[in-house]
Amino acid sequence: MTHSMKKPANDGKSQAGYQYQRSDVRNIPRCEEYEKNIIGCILKDGMLIDQVVMMLNSEDFYEIRDQIIFGIMLRLRDKGVPIDIHSVSQHLKEKSLIGDVGDSPYLVHLAEIATSPANLSYQVAKVKEASIRRSLGEKLLRIIEAIERRADRETKEKLGTEIENLSMLEESNVNVMSLANYQAQEMAWLLEKALPGQFPSIMYGDGGLGKSYLGLYFAILVALGEQKFLGLRFPEEPLSGLYVDWELDIDEFSRRALKIVNGLGLSKVPSNLYYYSPDKSLYKLLPELKGIISARKIRFLIIDSLGAACVDPDNVGDIVEVFSQIKGLGIATLILDHQSKMQSQDNYNVKTPYGSVYKYNLSRSVFQLSCAGRDGNHISLMLRHKKSNFGRLLHDLIFDLSFEGDKVMFVQSSALTPEEKEMMLIHEAMVELEGKGERINQKILILQLKGILGKDRIISLLDKGVGIFWDKSPGEKREIIYKPKILISGYIYKPDFRILENEGSEDEIETSEVIA
Numbered sequence: 309m310t311h312s313m314k315k316p317a318n319d320g321k322s323q324a325g326y327q328y329q330r331s332d333v334r335n336i337p338r339c340e341e342y343e344k345n346i347i348g349c350i351l352k353d354g355m356l357i358d359q360v361v362m363m364l365n366s367e368d369f370y371e372i373r374d375q376i377i378f379g380i381m382l383r384l385r386d387k388g389v390p391i392d393i394h395s396v397s398q399h400l401k402e403k404s405l406i407g408d409v410g411d412s413p414y415l416v417h418l419a420e421i422a423t424s425p426a427n428l429s430y431q432v433a434k435v436k437e438a439s440i441r442r443s444l445g446e447k448l449l450r451i452i453e454a455i456e457r458r459a460d461r462e463t464k465e466k467l468g469t470e471i472e473n474l475s476m477l478e479e480s481n482v483n484v485m486s487l488a489n490y491q492a493q494e495m496a497w498l499l500e501k502a503l504p505g506q507f508p509s510i511m512y513g514d515g516g517l518g519k520s521y522l523g524l525y526f527a528i529l530v531a532l533g534e535q536k537f538l539g540l541r542f543p544e545e546p547l548s549g550l551y552v553d554w555e556l557d558i559d560e561f562s563r564r565a566l567k568i569v570n571g572l573g574l575s576k577v578p579s580n581l582y583y584y585s586p587d588k589s590l591y592k593l594l595p596e597l598k599g600i601i602s603a604r605k606i607r608f609l610i611i612d613s614l615g616a617a618c619v620d621p622d623n624v625g626d627i628v629e630v631f632s633q634i635k636g637l638g639i640a641t642l643i644l645d646h647q648s649k650m651q652s653q654d655n656y657n658v659k660t661p662y663g664s665v666y667k668y669n670l671s672r673s674v675f676q677l678s679c680a681g682r683d684g685n686h687i688s689l690m691l692r693h694k695k696s697n698f699g700r701l702l703h704d705l706i707f708d709l710s711f712e713g714d715k716v717m718f719v720q721s722s723a724l725t726p727e728e729k730e731m732m733l734i735h736e737a738m739v740e741l742e743g744k745g746e747r748i749n750q751k752i753l754i755l756q757l758k759g760i761l762g763k764d765r766i767i768s769l770l771d772k773g774v775g776i777f778w779d780k781s782p783g784e785k786r787e788i789i790y791k792p793k794i795l796i797s798g799y800i801y802k803p804d805f806r807i808l809e810n811e812g813s814e815d816e817i818e819t820s821e822v823i824a
Contacts (some may be wrong), residue, residue, distance in 0.1 A: 347378060348420070356428065393415045397412050430638075454613060499542055500542075500548075509641065509642050509643065509672060517538055546578070552593075558583055561583055579635060589612065598637065614644070666695075673697070687709045706725055731769055734773065741756065747789060776793075
């Protein structure tokens, strides 16, 4: 890490030559918010002390009372005593330290404001870094004072060596941890297999498709708890959400929210869903956002949209910094963004978020929203999962957005995904060949669909469609013979998240159920 505090040379420079360094020392940043969150997390789960103690000691905390509390935690750990508010409070009383700390009310406050421990290692590293920089600052002041008072050469050289040692420690990777003593926590999801619980995700697409409606819909379902979207589960516990909006204002947002809850059959918007329309850029808002998230216990953040938030889409430095700070929040974040406008030769499916590729790279889960069809006040939408750092990609998610008077509803869709449409083309070719009494194998299908589907695509889909659109049986030598299945109501393809079913019933498929 590069810093402005440099070791002064022992050349008898004047006091004036170090004035800028004095200023730097006084302005060394502190990480008091992280320090309190670390202690609060340990008070809630005493086992976390084991991953914190590898990097921190009590002197690394800025406030004296936090130093005392952490020191007590270390002593309780050494004695094998469970760490919680009661045990720490009791030890404070035994050691007559109540006046220095504030006893239970302060401990309870720390536990209440503590956020998820998922980002604890990052916060610990930042606290250690700040502690090292404070030590550097103190020793730098001492060497400046030694020069000013004309201290002996040995004293100045000793201080200079201490500064060099601290500088080397500061510039090293202070977030190095022993894996032997670390137990990984179970992966948390905001939306099962789709939106990770402590990382940024991005959803992008053309303007006017309903990204804001979908983001708001997700926020409402999260606030309600025990909800589903196309079979994918949100957490059972109702979680507070914050919608940070640079696109609209609170009046329009409130109208939209009310229409969505009307569509869900609710009487009002959940009280744990919050709205904020900033008057500054996202880059400048992020420090303030940390306090809002902590005070409101926010667990789901929606940013609408990244372009309108005045983040330069082509500035790699800005993108990296913003995404790093969003990750540092330690909560599920859904970022809404646009893509470049379609040109006549463009393929929509290969479009990425507008601007720097780092938007895509730094998002842990990426979805592209596209239109699958329109019919009056109904629009069929498809979410395509483009990237996942924590598992397999989901199948295309198809649903209808329906506007009916004072209601906005997300309903099951009967629209086919692009892959389903390709499956249907192969199925129809099989039916045609079967009608002519011809053998149906891979080679014949490739010839039948030449100019419509490519060879590799047909081979891939033939494997996926077995037991769904067609059956297969062994032929001569290594030949595989296919036989098309009878499709009731025109559908039989059913990925796990789709409601469309064919269990052998002749009844038409119901598609008007609200997704929840």
